[in-house]
Amino acid sequence: MSQFVLASGSPRRRQLLSQLGLAFVVRAPDVDETLLPDEAADRYVRRVAELKAATVADQVVLAADTAVVLNGAVMGKPADPVEAEQMLARLSGQTHVVFSGVSTNGPAGLLTEVVRTEVTMAKLSADQIAWYVATGEPLDKAGAYGMQGIGMALVAGIVGSVSNVIGLPLDTAIDLLGRQGVEVMRA
Template identity: 50%
Template sequence: MRPIVLASASPRRAELLAQLGVQFSICPVDIDETPLPGERADHYVERLAREKAAAGLARTGSASALVLGSDTSVVCDGMILGKPGDESGAQAMLARLSGRTHVVMTGVALAGEHGCFARLVTTEVRFRHLSEQEITAYCRTGEPMDKAGAYGIQGRGGAFVSGLWGSYSAVVGLPLGETAGLLADAGQPVYMYWGHTEESRDE
């Protein structure tokens, strides 16, 4: 089986990829995440996913490796809400999302010797109305600071969500169905790894 590499330092993405049962290594990359002038949100997240995967492949120096890259953005009123720069920025983002439906776009890309292939997942998320007190309390936990849109649906921020239409795993940071599909297209379906877990070797 070909080595699988996750080009991300995100523990959330690593946990999701592990959920698929595959064996992988981690190779964080550092790329410029500045949107291009006039760039649409869907183009932006897919471009970053591709660039992360390509950068990871270059770092591995392996001809046989398959490298996954992913990027997630929260979009509200056509504006990309990235990671907040400070607590006041996080509070402003959450106030903007309060009581409204926004879009979470996640791109996932797989780079290998035969090229780089990507898929884009769009999910709608509805927030209930948030009081100033809970926004302030949430921001003081520090949880929003490294997350697009200033919230983590898998953490305390999940208390804000009143509805979701689409992929939960994509909102967390890595769409599992699409990731499995890319690996299958590359000749590495995830079920190939299910007989090679630590549990099966210990039996």
């Protein structure tokens, strides 16, 4: 089996999987992604990824959800440039955590893993933050930065999966798809 459904509207997830030459179709799921009161970030991304994976019943499906967490608080996508600047100012010089829940649903049942990556941001000046926000890049990204773009220059260090920070931990996705019978990275 070589084709699967990507249950995600994320252009970054599509791009990462396309770079591997995988055959998939996109079906963006309509699920409630609201963080529940007192829900831990790792449980949140697991729950949402599993909800997304359960939206397709007739094919192998891959779904994921990612959260950026600073000092225990989940940082979503900024609503506007002002909020993006505020988020980046809070992240400046700090280490935060990126959690992704990755789920597949198929012949092997529902399989889910949660991946954790630590990211340390460089100490950013107000001018650097304003310049970056003016590029428009941070406005559709959790935590207000994009590791796959200009935002890479804001990162001082990373412990864990770079592709997780971009939006999909590829090693985990490949493993879970393989366990569902999807041929990935085979000669």
